Amino acid sequence: MITYKPENHLSLLAKVEAFAGDRLLGREEKSHYHQFKVRGQDAKSLIQFLRDEPGLGFEMFIDLTAVDYLRYPIAQPERFAVITTLLSPTLGIRVQVKAFVAEGDPRLPSLSDLYLGANWTEREVWDLYGIEFMGHPDLKRILMPDDYEGHPLRKDYPLRGRGERGNFPVYHATTQKPQGGV
Amino acid sequence: MGVTGTTNDWATTTLETAVNWARANSLWPMPFGTACCGIEMMAAFMAKYDTARFGSEVMKFSPRQSDLLIVSGRISLKMMPVLQRIWEQMPEPKWCISMGACASSGGVFDTYTLIQGVDQFIPVDAYMPGCPPRPEAFLDALMMVQEKAKKGQAKSQEYVSADASSDPAKSVAYRTPDTHYRHGMDRSTPSREKSGG
Numbered sequence: 508m509i510t511y512k513p514e515n516h517l518s519l520l521a522k523v524e525a526f527a528g529d530r531l532l533g534r535e536e537k538s539h540y541h542q543f544k545v546r547g548q549d550a551k552s553l554i555q556f557l558r559d560e561p562g563l564g565f566e567m568f569i570d571l572t573a574v575d576y577l578r579y580p581i582a583q584p585e586r587f588a589v590i591t592t593l594l595s596p597t598l599g600i601r602v603q604v605k606a607f608v609a610e611g612d613p614r615l616p617s618l619s620d621l622y623l624g625a626n627w628t629e630r631e632v633w634d635l636y637g638i639e640f641m642g643h644p645d646l647k648r649i650l651m652p653d654d655y656e657g658h659p660l661r662k663d664y665p666l667r668g669r670g671e672r673g674n675f676p677v678y679h680a681t682t683q684k685p686q687g688g689v
Numbered sequence: 690m691g692v693t694g695t696t697n698d699w700a701t702t703t704l705e706t707a708v709n710w711a712r713a714n715s716l717w718p719m720p721f722g723t724a725c726c727g728i729e730m731m732a733a734f735m736a737k738y739d740t741a742r743f744g745s746e747v748m749k750f751s752p753r754q755s756d757l758l759i760v761s762g763r764i765s766l767k768m769m770p771v772l773q774r775i776w777e778q779m780p781e782p783k784w785c786i787s788m789g790a791c792a793s794s795g796g797v798f799d800t801y802t803l804i805q806g807v808d809q810f811i812p813v814d815a816y817m818p819g820c821p822p823r824p825e826a827f828l829d830a831l832m833m834v835q836e837k838a839k840k841g842q843a844k845s846q847e848y849v850s851a852d853a854s855s856d857p858a859k860s861v862a863y864r865t866p867d868t869h870y871r872h873g874m875d876r877s878t879p880s881r882e883k884s885g886g
């Protein structure tokens with residue numbers, strides 16, 4: 508069972524602040540986890556630090572997801588944020604690393620060499636948000652059909668799609684000879 | 690049953706009528722439950738509602754041995770080719786029930802990924818409103834299909850009579866779902882989206 512120990516939280520914050528310094532854009536304390544905001548290029552080193560630093564031990568990969576802040580009322584450093592959630596069984600603490608990714612260059616180093624679980628979640632973020640993970644072993648769509656165009660969870664993607672859902676061949680009875688087509 | 694004469698021990702009818710009667714009372718369903726409606730479909734098959742009373746208790750997950758496709762649930766972009774392929778594998782004559790708001794019209798999911806009504810792409814014989822429909826509605830649809838089967842009607846047969854070569858407006862490029870799946874969506878064909886989509 509994980510018990511709440513205030514000294515664990517203080518040492519975590521001290522270590523992260525010493526490591527990241529002014530690369531840390533911000534920090535938030537949520538009800539049951541800490542969130543560290545960094546730029547995309549700094550995210551992987553921070554995550555590696557959280558995993559490998561003795562006494563921290565964020566070995567458990569919980570989730571990786573993304574946010575599109577297009578037209579968000581509160582100003583954000585960049586349009587996209589990729590959020591990685593980790594758990595430390597040693598400290599009993601969850602953290603989130605929020606990595607901001609620019610709209611013009613939506614790329615991020617892949618975490619799949621640190622955590623095997625990141626493989627599919629990164630494919631999902633690539634599929635739905637179009638954020639590319641460099642160094643990923645097999646970056647292809649996971650939810651949408653392979654030939655789908657566009658990244659539908661981006662806020663500027665039309666909700667009803669671009670006509671994909673209405674675009675299938677109509678079924679004819681098998682007794683009819685195939686007409687035209689392939 | 691179109692019985693033309695009876696006494697105590699014999700009856701006459703046409704062969705067609707007898708075959709249709711037999712088909713109507715031994716529909717073999719192919720359940721295609723992709724979402725919550727599938728649960729109500731299962732309830733309809735279980736003891737309380739019991740479709741066995743209508744001769745259709747043999748649930749076949751093998752399309753080649755069934756003649757009634759029950760589409761119960763949301764059909765997504767990625768699932769539609771699979772559904773079409775299953776429908777193609779079923780032998781004629783065959784019937785299709787579109788169960789629930791999602792299968793019939795997309796329901797509340799008016800989004801990029803959901804097919805707005807499977808009847809745009811496969812022939813549907815009976816629609817069931819509701820989200821989800823109750824098992825009674827399921828029985829109602831089943832009886833509708835039985836009525837059709839007794840008359841020898843099926844929506845899929847209507848396509849046979851429409852001669853696509855004489856009326857180009859009715860002609861649609863025909864590809865097997867398999868080809869479609871491999872080569873992807875052909876964006877050059879006009880969208881069959883309902884207006885406002």
Ligand code: SF4
Binds near residue numbers: 726796820
């Ligand atoms: S119609 Fe309602 S119950 Fe049926 S699949 Fe759609 S959401 Fe679920």
